[in-house]
Amino acid sequence: MHFMRFVAVAFVTVLLMAGCSEKSTQPTDNGNPEGSLLKVGEGEDQGYKVELYSEKTFAVGYHRIYVKLTKTSTGALVDRAAVSVVPMMDMGAMKHSAPHEDHEGVSAINGLFHCAVNFIMAGMWELRVNFRDEENGTEGEVVMNINVAAGNMLKSVAGTDGKNYFITLVKPEKPVVGMNDFEITVHYRETMMSFPAVEDLAVKMEPTMPSMGHGSPNNVDPTHQQNGHYLGKVNFTMTGDWRVDLDLARGDSLLHTSFDITIP
Amino acid sequence: MLYYRMVALLLLFLGNISMLTAQSSIRGRVMDAAMEAPVPFANVRMHGTQRGTACDSSGYFHLSLPPGSYRLVISALGYEPSVEEVRVSEKTVAVLNVSLTPAVIAFPDEIVVYGRNRGDAESGWLNATEDVIRNVAGISMIRRANFALEPTIRGMDAGRIGVVIDGMKIFGACVDRMDPVTAYVEVENLEKLEVSKNSLDLTKAANIGGTLNMVTHKADFTRPFLAQSEIGYETVSGLRRYRGIVNYADSLIALRATVSLKKSGDFRAGGGQVITGSGFAKNNYKMDMSLNLGAGQRMEFSFIGDNASNIGYPVLLMDATTTKSQIYRLEHHWMNPFRGVKSFRSMVYFNRIDHWMDDYDRDVTVRPVMRNMYMPMFGKTRTAGVNEEISLVTGGHRLNLILDFYRLTAFADMKMVSVLPGVSDAYLLNLGDVLLYNTAAVVDYSRLLTDRLRLRTNLRIDYSDRDLRNEFGRRQLEAFWETGDMRQTLTSFSFSSAIEYRIGDYGAVQLVVARSERIPSHIENYGFFLYNVTDGYFYTGNPLLKPETSYQAELSMDYSRPEHDFRINVYYNNIRNYISGVIQSEEFKTFANITSAFITGVEVKGSMDVARGLRMHVSAAYTYGQNRELNEPLPLIPPLEGGLGIQWSSDRFRFAIESRFASAQNRIASRTTLEDRTAGFILLNLRGRFRAWDFLDIKLGVENLLDHYYNEHLSVNNLPGRGRNAYFGLNVHSVE
Ligand SMILES: [Cu+2]
């Protein structure tokens, strides 16, 4: 009888413990709009403080850049402004820019203005942040220097039309086994200062594992969404080294490139 | 004058006989074990002779015999023969009441390997379980190596048929099917095979192609002490084997333990070609304990352990390096627990199978598939089950109610390691932690409609709940199926009915109709990146599969006398929602329900006494399968095949000449698979067993005497069959 009682007590204890260990671990909200973003620089102009955030350290490729604008006097967040970030690289003999996206509209999203820069080279870059407060019309500019590391997310390829194209892999950022969103941007070099988005391409995508000679089924070719962003789906059936081949075409084939992606 | 003297002499002689026999005799009654009804006209015969008598229409018999010990064989059309030992003393009448188990409608193809017949009990005539299974007309073996052949029934295998050991479900751990369940029962542990080649018998498993139940030898209460030790050798592969059996029993407990050790080198094909990398080592242990609890109750515990290592699969991409299996069973029998209840049986079981394979011994730099990659793989299954069966019998009716529950977990993974520098390892899950529950209720009802007409009906409902629990595994499959939920619940409903009519004293006609369903296997639902050697595609499981449905009809005729018997079956099996691979992209197939397929065929089997002690056996089976959707033959259907043999047996000696033949198979699934045509062949085997002393038996034989080079149609990648094989065995045993 004692034994049975012991078993019953043990059973209940185990149940209770199992119940307690179910406690969820929600990340706490710290109240900052920038959350877990990385601060990459700040500056002041015209009584405004400009802070720059990124999701990751800078390397060649596409980066979303978040701008936080506050009034230095009061520390109040500015949430209606036109904001742009223009990248510039000084190579001595010449200067050039890179593809970039301004914040759309004038309303901040959760206190931040969303811009993007596609770094086409490693090295020191200048980021020129221009803003115009919609409330009082004040305009300002802050210039920051940042260092961009080398990377393999961007391909610079000459098209059959003689133009130079930049194809950048945006997603998957953290590739996993199974279905992944696949996103690239396509820009071309019009001048050293102008890199318009290319929006009219037909893209064919094919993932393979070169070490095994097999591909994967159920992939979705990327199609254009907006601003030169193409969205599709890629299926990685196992971990290891994959290569995603891309054929970009405007009628006839325009260019071919590929990205190496390793699934950990 | 001479005439009268002769008549007088004859009368005197006959009188003497009748005087002797009038003094001692045996009388008794033969009853149907299932129905509690008499068995009319059963044969009662002295073992090894034609002497005997027959029962009357009420099952009674009377046999006059001089005093002594006798072994009587009681047989009747449609029943399993029973062997009874009786001692007849002077001037007494021994009483012998016998219950016969119905055979024809139950298991028309039951094969007694080590039967209750003591004379055959330890004869160990065949070397391997596979040789026994192959003897059933309509069963063919898939051969992937010189190891663990997998049975198919009438061209159907895997989830379509149910292969169980003592009714236990066991699932292979190898996703390449290197570990069929039949590998775990060594021939000395196989008491009998219960084969149902159609879905009439639904008591063992949901199936659309029949079941194969391997009934193992349990601890024997009738053997106070028995010990046996056998060594054997086979020339074709240098196989050395050892077998040991001990049995101990008193009135309360019976124990049996067996061990089987085998080590084989590379085998030779016909003509002398050595098939390199085809050796293996295998150890098998079985332990049984039975407790006599009294009042008709018995408890049985049994354990099978099976370990194999370095199994060469020369025609597959990799070899099995280690396999470990443990099979546990606890069973309680209660005979006549209550009035009207014939028996109550409860079984609990558990088994765990682990399987490792790799290609580290291969030159991966030269192969066409997955070049420069080593691919170590691991798989495991754990199955636990409960089986309850109650048998209710009243005069002429038998109702068995069965509850069959099991829980399966299955996992399999694969690593890919490049021999080239700078290539990352790759990894995937072939089975991402499957959890499956299956609950079934079965009703098995038989009744005698008249003396000559018997009906059996089975009804089975299965409910299965299954899920893929591993996050990584789920992501792999979700990329293929637009379902956020891998969990599936499925129900299947099966129904079968047979009617048997007896013609005269020796004939019977049986008609079986069935509509049965089988729920997809866990591999068909959740398997991932499974390389199929028969078509060169990687298969992906489909969680959205529907059950396969089969509509069957079978007509069989039996004619069975002690001196000759004959049986013919004709069947047709139409399968809807047939599950097959469908091309998804260049190298991938997924499992899908194609509309329909059918399998039809005919089997004949017979034997006859050609002279005293000499019996001839013949069997043949033809199977025809067609994929209706693609209008091409179903893959891996055996050709016309069969055997012809003659066996001579006496008290100390047994000798057989057998031939096994298969015709060419030209009906191949050339559009969906890489299956190729196979030539026909005839093999000749000689087998002998000789009792040299009371404690020593010598076994000798030659298989494939003519050293013919051949391969069976179900040999994967045309792996050749074994060349000429002389085998030898020495069996030392305790004397009774
Ligand atoms: Cu791969």
Ligand SMILES: [Cu+2]
């Ligand atoms: Cu394997």
